[in-house]
Amino acid sequence: MKISPSILSADFANLQRDIELVEENGADYIHVDVMDGHFVPNITFGPDAIKAIRPVTKLPLDTHLMIENPESYIDDFAEAGADIIGVHAEATAHIHRALQMIKNKNVQAEVVINPGTSVDSIYHVLSMVDQILVMTVNPGFGGQSFIKETLYKIEQLAKLKVENGYKYDIEVDGGIVPETAKQCKAAGANVFVAGSYIYSAEQPKKQIQLLKEAVE
Numbered sequence: 001m002k003i004s005p006s007i008l009s010a011d012f013a014n015l016q017r018d019i020e021l022v023e024e025n026g027a028d029y030i031h032v033d034v035m036d037g038h039f040v041p042n043i044t045f046g047p048d049a050i051k052a053i054r055p056v057t058k059l060p061l062d063t064h065l066m067i068e069n070p071e072s073y074i075d076d077f078a079e080a081g082a083d084i085i086g087v088h089a090e091a092t093a094h095i096h097r098a099l100q101m102i103k104n105k106n107v108q109a110e111v112v113i114n115p116g117t118s119v120d121s122i123y124h125v126l127s128m129v130d131q132i133l134v135m136t137v138n139p140g141f142g143g144q145s146f147i148k149e150t151l152y153k154i155e156q157l158a159k160l161k162v163e164n165g166y167k168y169d170i171e172v173d174g175g176i177v178p179e180t181a182k183q184c185k186a187a188g189a190n191v192f193v194a195g196s197y198i199y200s201a202e203q204p205k206k207q208i209q210l211l212k213e214a215v216e
C-alpha cells in the first residue's frame with residue numbers, strides 16, 4: 001500500500017517545505033498534477049517545475065499528465081526527472097504509442113481513466129503498463145467528492161490483473177480520505193493519492209498516518 005500526496009493542495013510558495021513535510025512523515029510518492037487549461041480547466045506545472053522539484057526529494061515523482069497532445073511532452077517530463085508518467089486514455093488517439101514512448105525513456109508507464117471512461121477502452125494496453133490510475137473525481141481540481149461508481153472499475157481491473165498475471169499497481173485519485181481509501185482498497189487499489197485531505201489539515205503528519213492505518 002502506498003500513499004502519494006498531491007502537491008496540488010500544497011503551498012506553491014513553499015513547495016520544498018511541503019514536499020519535505022510529507023517525505024519525513026511516511027509518504028511513498030510525490031503526486032504532481034500537470035494541467036494545461038485545455039484537457040482540464042486549470043493550469044499548474046510544466047517540465048521546469050518537475051526539474052526544480054527533482055533534487056528536493058528522494059521519493060519517486062508520480063506525474064499525472066492532464067494535458068492534450070501528451071506525446072509532445074513525454075520526453076520533456078521524463079528528462080525533467082519524472083519516475084512515473086500517467087497519460088489519460090481520453091487525451092490521445094494513440095494511447096498505445098504514448099505508453100511506448102514513456103517506456104522507451106525507462107520511466108514507469110501509467111494509463112489514466114476518467115470517471116466516465118470504461119475499463120474496456122484500455123483493455124488492450126493493460127499488459128504494458130506499470131500502473132493504472134482510476135480517477136475517482138473528474139480531473140481538474142482538488143477538494144472534490146469521491147464518485148463511488150468508480151469502485152466497480154477498480155474491481156474489474158483487480159480481477160483482470162489476477163486472471164492474466166499482470167503486474168500493474170492500481171492507483172486512485174480524488175476525494176480520498178480514510179473511509180473512501182478503505183473502500184478503494186477493498187475493491188483492489190493499492191496506491192492512494194490524497195491532496196486536500198493531507199495539505200489542508202493542521203497536521204499533515206497525522207493525516208498520512210490515518211490514511212495508512214485505513215489501508216493497512
Ligand code: DX5
Binds near residue numbers: 176193195
Ligand atoms: C485532480 C487531481 C488530484 C487532486 C486530488 O484533478 O488529479 O490529484 O490533487 O485532490 P483531492 O485529494 O483533494 O481530491
Ligand code: ZN
Binds near residue numbers: 032064
Ligand atoms: Zn492527480
